[in-house]
Structure formats: C-alpha cells, structure tokens
Amino acid sequence: MEDYYAIVHNDFDGTASAAVYARAVGQLPKNTFFTEPTRLHNFLNKLELRGVKKIVMADLGANGSTIDAVVERLKWITSQGVEVQWFDHHVWKDEWKTKVTEAGVKLYHDVSTCGAGVVHKNMNPDDDFSSKLASADCSVDIWLHDDPMGEKLRRVVEYSPDFSWKIHLMEIFYKGVLWNDEFQSILERKVDEELKGYNKLNKYFKVIEIDGKKVAVAIRWRGPPDISYASQYIMTRTGAVVFVSANGKSISFRSSKYEIRRFALEFGGGGHPLAAGAALRVPAIHRFFRRIGVRRFMMNWVTDKVENAIRNAGFQEFRENRAMSH
Known part of the structure; x- marks a missing residue:
C-alpha cells in the first residue's frame, strides 16, 4: 500500500481510530497528526503533502464556523490526486456532508458509535482485536461505560499529553496488544493519585x-x-x-x-x-x-x-x- 497520513483528534478515540485503520490496511501511517476539530482548517492549510497520495481523517467533527474553510482546502488536496477518507461520529448537518463529498472526500459518518467504531465497521469489521479496542474506546468516549477496559485504557492514553506518547500507543495497538505490563504500572500510579484527590x-x-x-x-x-x-x-x-x-x-x-x-x-x-x-x-x-x-x-x-x-x-x-x- 502507498504511504498515507493520519489526521485524528488528540484523544483516546483519535488514537484508537488511527490504530484500527492501520490494522485494516496493514500499514502504519507515514505520519500521524493530532488536532482539534476547531483547528482543522488551519492545520490543513499548513499541511505539506510531500508526495503522499492518501489522507485519513478520523474523530474530527465538522464545525459550522470552519466547515467552508475546511472544504476549500480539501478541494485543493483532492485536486492534487490525493484520496481523502473522513470517518466521524459527531452530529453533522446534511449540508456539511454534501459539501465535503462534493469536494471529493469519501465520508463515513455514523452517530451510533465512536470514531474508532466508525473505522472498524467500515474498514475491518471482522478483526477481533479492533472490535475489542473500539468497544473499550466507545465505552468512555460516548459515555456508555459498558466495557471496563475503557476506563483502564483511557487512563493510559491520558498518562502523557505528548503526541509521541499517543503514537507509541497506536503502534502497540497496531500490533494487537491491548494491555501489557507498562500499561498496568501506569494504571496503578494513576489510580493512587486519583484516590488521594x-x-x-x-x-x-x-x-x-x-x-x-x-x-x-x-x-x-x-x-x-x-x-x-x-x-x-x-x-x-x-x-x-x-x-x-x-x-x-x-x-x-x-x-x-x-x-x-x-x-x-x-x-x-x-x-x-x-x-x-x-x-x-x-x-x-x-x-x-x-x-x-x-x-x-x-x-x-x-x-x-x-x-x-x-x-x-x-x-x-x-x-x-x-x-x-x-
């Protein structure tokens, strides 16, 4: 497969979405970028393609005040022969969906699950590990609290604010590892701190x-x-x-x-x-x-x-x- 960029929300759901996508295509992204939905237009304007012909965006909702700027930049990106896939679970207006798809973007939108769930359902629904990761992620991201692993993994993801930490986790998830000794040690320290607070x-x-x-x-x-x-x-x-x-x-x-x-x-x-x-x-x-x-x-x-x-x-x-x- 050709190189691709992953652009995701800077939280557990974004990290999990990137990992699930990488497992689906059998390849880690050339670069993973973390951003906020409200800053997406600025990020895209500064993004240099550097020969990459595919961009994957996930867990980044559309915003009424920035959608037009995002669409304009996406039109330019797709005009360069770049394939763009956008996976999201936030509430969208129909007109936003129309604008994005008319810009040449393949949009996967589903409000019934989390970002990683959207990727999993559309890209690799038969991957058991991705199902487990998406289930844990959805449990905390959309506040269902129906999977205990979600509470544990969320603490691990938020252990460090550095993007390099999230990339490290994405690589571990890509290998099919949901929990390890490093995660257990972090969980124990985090819980001790919380109990005092x-x-x-x-x-x-x-x-x-x-x-x-x-x-x-x-x-x-x-x-x-x-x-x-x-x-x-x-x-x-x-x-x-x-x-x-x-x-x-x-x-x-x-x-x-x-x-x-x-x-x-x-x-x-x-x-x-x-x-x-x-x-x-x-x-x-x-x-x-x-x-x-x-x-x-x-x-x-x-x-x-x-x-x-x-x-x-x-x-x-x-x-x-x-x-x-x-």
Whole structure:
C-alpha cells in the first residue's frame, strides 16, 4: 500500500481510530497528526503533502464556523490526486456532508458509535482485536461505560499529553496488544493519585434539584482525579442524574440516563447524547475571585445558567440506538 497520513483528534478515540485503520490496511501511517476539530482548517492549510497520495481523517467533527474553510482546502488536496477518507461520529448537518463529498472526500459518518467504531465497521469489521479496542474506546468516549477496559485504557492514553506518547500507543495497538505490563504500572500510579484527590472534591461542587431530579454543578479543579472520573464519583455519591462542570470558558454536561446534548444546545454547543459541551465565558470578576480561591460567585453564576438551560430544554431519557458489535 502507498504511504498515507493520519489526521485524528488528540484523544483516546483519535488514537484508537488511527490504530484500527492501520490494522485494516496493514500499514502504519507515514505520519500521524493530532488536532482539534476547531483547528482543522488551519492545520490543513499548513499541511505539506510531500508526495503522499492518501489522507485519513478520523474523530474530527465538522464545525459550522470552519466547515467552508475546511472544504476549500480539501478541494485543493483532492485536486492534487490525493484520496481523502473522513470517518466521524459527531452530529453533522446534511449540508456539511454534501459539501465535503462534493469536494471529493469519501465520508463515513455514523452517530451510533465512536470514531474508532466508525473505522472498524467500515474498514475491518471482522478483526477481533479492533472490535475489542473500539468497544473499550466507545465505552468512555460516548459515555456508555459498558466495557471496563475503557476506563483502564483511557487512563493510559491520558498518562502523557505528548503526541509521541499517543503514537507509541497506536503502534502497540497496531500490533494487537491491548494491555501489557507498562500499561498496568501506569494504571496503578494513576489510580493512587486519583484516590488521594477525591478527598478535596466537596469544595468544588454543589447539588441542586430541578423538576425533582438532582443535578451536580462543579467548578473545575486541578486533577487528579480528572473531570470524567470525578463526575461518576460525584453522581454516585449524591444521586445526581446529571453532572455539569465549568472552567470559566466552557461548560460540559454528562449523564448516564438523560439526553444532555439538548442542554448543551441551549448554550450553542453540541456533542453526544450522554456527553456534550459548549462555550460559556464566565464574567471576569467571577473568574478573578475564583483565582484567589473564592469560588462561590462563579458557582452561583454558572448554576443559574445551568438551571435555566435545563428547565428550558427539559429532561428526556436516553434511548440507546447503538448498533455496533462488540
């Protein structure tokens, strides 16, 4: 097979997507690039093809403010005789799909699974290892929490922010290794750190009641534990059915029972049914007080916004429609 570039999201799902694709074609990419969906247009504009005739993109959603710039660059790339495949599971508008396919891109879009799941279903559905990796990845990426390996591997992937670490993991997954002694050692260290951090969480969240349901609202802290693991801990301890966190610039929603993407849409955001987010800039004065250790002003401001959004959107139970094989 000819050389190809992989361009993926800089998280577990992006890393797993690249590994599943490499196994499907029997070859690691010439280069793997990690980026964010909101920065994709800038990345593509700077990308030098250097003779490569194939580009694979995965786990990178389309963004309304940048899609036209992305499409223009993709048109140029395909005009150079480069084959482009784009695998994604985020919510797309039909017009975005049309623009991308008209630019000559082969788009694989499926909201019922995670990014690695889209690659697996379309490229190598019979590969048992890819099925296991995609299952673990989907479990944490779209907040299904139905595969214990997902919680373990997520900690390993997030052990280091360096892209070289993710490439190292991709190469291990490519070889068909899901777990090894190195991963076990990292997991044990990470869990020890998290256990020490749980004691401080009470200062960072409050629980409110909306329409008879408990909602936990948190102001971000410096981990460990990180926000994902802490959210599960807090919901279990308090009986909250929705977890919301804000860091001053953005807000995120999590639930294992209710469709929370509808809440993110109230803020102009989006995401998955059980994991979504949006931009939310907290007033400077509240952020100032938070920096000096006074969190209640920011907490109250965010809580008011959250309560209004949830009341406007209303609670709706999540109905799983995922059709991915494990």
